[in-house]
Amino acid sequence: xxxxxxxxxxxxxxxxxxxxxxxxxxxxxxxxxxxxxxxxxxxxxxxxxxxxxxxxxxxxxxxxxxxxxxxxxxxxxxxxxxxxxxxxxxxxxxxxxxxxxxxxxxxxxxxxxxxxxxxxxxxxxxxxxxxxxxxxxxxxxxxxxxxxxxxxxxxxxxxxxxxxxxxxxxxxxxxxxxxxxxxxxxxxxxxxxxxxxxxxxxxxxxxxxxxxxxxxxxxxxxxxxxxxxxxxxxxxxxxxxxxxxxxxxxxxxxxxxxxxxxx
Numbered sequence: 001x002x003x004x005x006x007x008x009x010x011x012x013x014x015x016x017x018x019x020x021x022x023x024x025x026x027x028x029x030x031x032x033x034x035x036x037x038x039x040x041x042x043x044x045x046x047x048x049x050x051x052x053x054x055x056x057x058x059x060x061x062x063x064x065x066x067x068x069x070x071x072x073x074x075x076x077x078x079x080x081x082x083x084x085x086x087x088x089x090x091x092x093x094x095x096x097x098x099x100x101x102x103x104x105x106x107x108x109x110x111x112x113x114x115x116x117x118x119x120x121x122x123x124x125x126x127x128x129x130x131x132x133x134x135x136x137x138x139x140x141x142x143x144x145x146x147x148x149x150x151x152x153x154x155x156x157x158x159x160x161x162x163x164x165x166x167x168x169x170x171x172x173x174x175x176x177x178x179x180x181x182x183x184x185x186x187x188x189x190x191x192x193x194x195x196x197x198x199x200x201x202x203x204x205x206x207x208x209x210x211x212x213x214x215x216x217x218x219x220x221x222x223x224x225x226x227x228x229x230x231x232x233x234x235x236x237x238x239x240x241x242x243x244x245x246x247x248x249x250x251x252x253x254x255x256x257x258x259x260x261x262x263x
Contacts, residue, residue, distance in 0.1 A: 004055075008046060010038035014064070015046045020057040020208030021201065022050035022106070029065025034073035035119060040094045047100045057208030059104065060200060061127050062111040071118025071141055072150070091150060095119075098126035098152045102223075105216035107207050111200035112136040113193070115175075122151030125160065128219065130186065131200050133193040138176040138186065140169055159226065160186060211249040 006015030006022075014025040024046050026033040050056040063069060101108050101123075110127035118141035124130055142149045149170060157166040161184060169176065181187040191199045207215070217240040224233045244250055 006046065006049065008042040010036075010042045012036045012038045013042040013046065015042075015049075017050075017053065017055055019201070019205040020055065021204040022046070022053065022056035022059045024050075024059065024061045026063040026069055029063075029067070031073060032067035032070035032115070032117075033063045033065065033120070034070040036073060040097075043097045044100055047097060047104060050106060051104050056106060057210070057212045058204045059101075059106050059108040059127075060111060060204040061101070061108060061123065062197075062200060063113060065113065066135075067114040068110075068112040068116040068136065069120030069123055070115070071120045095122070095151045098122050101126040101128075105219065106212075107215050107219065109200060109204050109207070111196060112187075113196055115139055117141040118147075118149075119151035119153065122153035122156060125156035125186070126152060129188050129203075131189040131191065131196065131203060132178045132181060132187045133196040134178050134190055135193050136178045136181070136187075136190075138169075138181060140172065140175075143171050144173065160184075211247075211253060213247055213249050214244045217244055 001019050003016040003018035003023075006017060008015045012026070012028050014023070014027050016023045016025075024043060026039070028034060028036055047059070050059050107129070108127040109129045109131060110124040112124055112130065112132040114133060114135055115137045116124045117139040121138050121140070124138070140149075140153075141147075142153070148154070154166065154170055157169060160166075161169070165184075176184065176186065178187060178190045182190045189199070189203070221233075221237050221240060224236055228236075
């Protein structure tokens with residue numbers, strides 16, 4: 001299948017659409033895909049573009065080379081220092097991509113060819129699903145530089161691991177390897193290094209070929225379950241069930257199901 005290239009405005013992030021999958025690919029292998037200033041605008045623009053693109057049914061977030069993302073590039077920095085509140089607001093703005101991924105109606109997959117460090121962990125965990133090469137690791141990195149953590153890494157780790165395990169990881173120096181990440185639920189799938197590109201693309205295409213409207217509503221249900229009690233979430237879940245049941249997607253799926261049963 002021929003890919004349609006998407007202009008990102010920078011060589012540090014590559015974008016393309018193929019097989020219903022919108023790809024976001026970090027492209028600084030010489031710096032282990034550490035975040036570059038150009039990325040802070042390019043990635044949100046791609047997410048926004050894919051959200052509005054009917055051709056895209058799944059977003060695949062990956063990287064060129066043997067690392068996923070080495071976090072913030074200490075050599076590059078993020079700009080001049082100013083007042084503490086202004087600096088915090090600026091960092092929140094730079095990290096808006098993690099919110100955009102989580103709130104996107106499209107299902108997203110992070111494919112990790114290797115280590116994710118610091119803010120790279122936040123990017124990986126912002127995706128809905130994760131597939132990792134066997135050599136991939138999660139490395140906190142923040143505490144080694146006397147940082148407290150950013151890009152929603154501490155938030156995501158606390159929700160996924162629980163407070164005690166998250167705190168141990170965040171203040172410690174031990175990485176989480178791919179096998180442990182799969183056991184802990186941080187990675188959905190782990191594959192041999194050489195199989196990652198094909199396995200990630202196949203998974204993304206499978207999702208893109210599914211009922212996209214229903215998937216968007218399922219994603220909303222899962223998001224509600226993390227913030228609401230049952231009495232609050234149940235009416236919203238029911239409303240989405242009724243809405244999905246009135247869709248053309250549902251009618252087409254029922255016809256296919258009946259046809260399969262009658263064979």
